[in-house]
Amino acid sequence: MAPKSAKPKTSTTPGAVRSPKASKTPKPESHLAMVRRARRINRELAEVYPYAHPELDFRNPFELLVATVLSAQTTDLRVNQTTPALFAAYPTPEDMAAAVPEEMEEIIRPTGFFRAKTKSLLGLSAALRDNFGGEVPGRLEDLVTLPGVGRKTANVVLGNAFGVPGITVDTHFGRLVRRWKWTEEEDPVKVEADVAAIFPKSEWTMLSHRVVFHGRRICHSRKPACGACPIAPLCPSYGEGETDPEKARKLLKYEMGGYPGQRLSPPADYPGKPAPALGAG
Secondary structure, eight states, rough: OOSOOOTTTOOBBTTOOOEEEEESSSOOOOHHHHHHHHHHHHHHHHHHHOOOOOOSOSSSSSHHHHHHHHTTTTTTTHHHHHHHHHHHOOOHHHHTTTTOOHHHHHHHGGGGHHEEEEEHHHHHHHHHHSSSTTTTOOHHHHTTTSSTHHHHHHHHHHHSSSSOOOOOOOOOHHHHHTTTSSSOOHHHHHHHHHHHHSOOOOGGHHHHHHHHHHHHSSSOOOSOOOGGGGGGOOOTHHHHHHHHHHHHHTTGGGGTTBBBSSSSSTTTOOSSSSOTTOOOO
């Protein structure tokens, strides 16, 4: 199914992209010009992905916290296929803190690194029970005290469960903002600081979703679909991937390519297909 907004303001559409004009003597981009270009990219991505959202299924802050911890070194899809059984067995921090480790390990085995993740989940659940009255705290400084919870996980929870603006620097986000020359940093904390300086706080959470969506669907790690990219004229790294529109279109992922997304229970405005349950295909 095609996205709701398939024609961004750049007058280019996925599959029919105008190649950026090459300058004979390119001038270094000023900081102000970079900021303006970055903000335009954000506006264009908002048109392409008006339905951008966290791709982890959750119904409350505790479920989002647990799902985010589980998402390390695996796909959101695999987490979403695993958490229904996990939350059926342990719906609250108190329940999870009292879990038998071997039984939890068996449930979350599909997400990989299940022993380490079980240890983190038991630890953070016990900390929520003992230190926060069984509730997920809404402050970054409290969240990062929980076992297995770093700044990235804390920002995911704050932005999507509490409405507190935050920038989530995962592998997709870091890769794209470096391609777009918003930063040269590799350290996630420094990347977060550089990008935060470009955008107002009100944009931070949705910017994170849009960038990650674009990284998963079009601007892939090994072979970006440059020829199907709606922001190609704004990208200083255009040409790193496939520039032929027809070949690039075949590289599109998820709803852009007509395939299911990562969530079993996506938002109502998501234009793609829900992901299948574990073992359903």
